[in-house]
Amino acid sequence: MTLPEVFDAAAPSIVGFISRLTAGVAGTPVPLFPPVFGTGFLVDADGIVATNRHVIEAFEHVPKHPQSGESDLAAILWLRGPSDVIQRAWQMLLVEVKNWAIVGTMSSTGPWYGQAAPDIGFVQLGVRAVPFLHLAEHDYYLRVGMNV
Numbered sequence: 001m002t003l004p005e006v007f008d009a010a011a012p013s014i015v016g017f018i019s020r021l022t023a024g025v026a027g028t029p030v031p032l033f034p035p036v037f038g039t040g041f042l043v044d045a046d047g048i049v050a051t052n053r054h055v056i057e058a059f060e061h062v063p064k065h066p067q068s069g070e071s072d073l074a075a076i077l078w079l080r081g082p083s084d085v086i087q088r089a090w091q092m093l094l095v096e097v098k099n100w101a102i103v104g105t106m107s108s109t110g111p112w113y114g115q116a117a118p119d120i121g122f123v124q125l126g127v128r129a130v131p132f133l134h135l136a137e138h139d140y141y142l143r144v145g146m147n148v
Contacts, residue, residue, distance in 0.1 A: 012079060012131035013042040015049045015123075019062045020072040020094070033092075034076070037062075040123060042077075042132035047095075047125035049075070053102050056121040073097045075125050096126035 001009075016036035037058055040051030062073045075095045102121040106112060 008080075010041070010133055012077070013133040014078060015040045015042060015051075015095075015125070016076045016078075017051075017055060017059075017097070017123075018074055018076055020074045021063050021065075036076070042125075042130055043122075043135060045129055045132055047098075047127045047130055048132075049123040049125060051121055051123055053117065053119045053121050056100050056102050056123065059097075059100065075123070077127075077130065097123060098126050099124040 017038040017040070018034045018036055038051060038055030040049040040055065042048065043050045059071070059073055062071055064070060065072055075097050077093045077095055079091045079093055081091055100121060100123045103118045105116050106114060106118055
């Protein structure tokens with residue numbers, strides 16, 4: 001695959017996390033692109049996103065709505081425009097963040113050279129039937145220096 005083909009295949013699964021307050025305040029111009037404080041990628045058509053622990057830990061720092069006190073956390077997805085449009089412009093979709101979880105500590109029966117607490121977590125978005133990055137369904141191992 002060429003790099004543009006890889007990008008076209010993976011891009012619809014990319015998710016950005018933002019505060020809705022930065023998406024535009026009444027009376028001010030909406031920024032062309034809201035500040036993204038973290039990213040992830042969709043791993044399931046039911047809106048499950050894999051991201052980093054530190055991104056989920058940043059969720060608690062997202063400002064609360066001044067009147068309701070609710071979190072202004074949101075996610076954005078980028079979708080390709082219709083194929084009949086020249087350049088197939090990207091469209092940005094604002095999506096609700098429903099739930100999240102952080103992976104706990106690692107356990108191993110052998111040497112482990114990573115962190116005790118993996119930097120990974122999962123987020124559930126309020127969308128369904130979304131394009132996602134298809135991960136390998138089988139175990140694959142890299143064999144270096146062997147004639148296979």
